[in-house]
Amino acid sequence: MDLVIRNASLPDGRHGIDIAINNGRIAEVAPALQAKGAREIDAEGDLVAPPFVDAHFHMDATLSYGLPRVNQSGTLLEGIALWGELKPQLTQEALVERALQYCDWAVARGLLAIRSHVDVCDDRLLAVEALLDVKRRVAPYLDLQLVAFPQDGVLRSPTALTNLKRAIAMGVDVVGGIPHFERTMADGAESVRVLCEFAAEKGLRVDMHCDESDDPLSRHIETLAYHTQRLGLQGRVAGSHLTSMHSMDNYYVSKLLPLIREAGVAAIANPLINITLQGRHDTYPKRRGMTRVPEMLAHGIDVAFGHDCVMDPWYSLGSGDMLEVAHMGLHVAQMTGQDAMRACFKAVTETPAKILGLDGYGLQPGCHADLVLLGAGDPVEAIRLRAARTLVLRRGQVVAESPRAAARLVLPGRPQQVDFRLSRRAGLAMKNA
């Protein structure tokens, strides 16, 4: 074997597991493997997980913080205005440079697959070209999936539909949309029909910014589920944000959730961004504005958490850390039960991998040896500590390393080292399993 990782804990609660890796793939996963590795790593009981996956991001805008100026109010509207000011000044070189830098951050955080929307409303399709170039360049270490995103509305902006089709022809993977931003509810519904039919014709996946508002009557998710089912697109469609569902009437939602489930439409919430951008017209009480995550999970709907923005016109924080995303999602959705907390870890790993349709993702023999060793004993501890990614493997090769979170104390009569892992305490790891 090229590599054997000894004594790992796994996200499903197993402990004391060895993982043998050969030719970039997982060969065996079992306790006390006989196989010897050319290299051996002792996980010391820490968690080994498949890599983090971000189902919703905007790589054309990332790390542009301060260009051409900073968003002073921190609101969505100033963010959109700022993006409008920045767009004409974008150059391909600068876009590529920022995206590559973000991918460096991602790899260091164990984030090895990202679905990024790319704005197609600039007739030059500069960002599309830049991100297709980035996709090729990062392919050895990161899966970048691109969504053709008509930020200004596919019907509202005169050239958006043509540009979206051009972007797909150039190699963009997924059909995007933004129905709640079209001029009328009817136009929004029409945009969903047009885009779903185009995706069905081309055999593509769909991921729309859908109902990203506090308007309880923004119900484009219903239309998205309808056309998904009508066109046989089950399992290939995602609704991103779905924040209006937070404010919808409970009776209507009781009809809506089974329809989403029946259509096999997945949901992608973006907790960091939803909690900061939604509810801005409220005084008090202020709505949280994140979609109904636990209720959708209870209905068997796949729900992923996305990062959405990092250091861009809409959000001045973030560092590519999907554990920070899961941490915020857990709090906003009040998912503090034991199973619910583990579901939040799944929402930044397995579930987005399924939504992206990633091949060979997971911990079973035969899967790619893409793995993250975390400075935590289980998924809940990983979220609590936003644990260090002590080792990140891509196809069995180490691509990033970080020191474990620890501190040295200088206090008389107290230990010199502080280790924040309670999983070290005998028995706790078993309980958390």
Ligand code: FE2
């Ligand atoms: Fe977005």
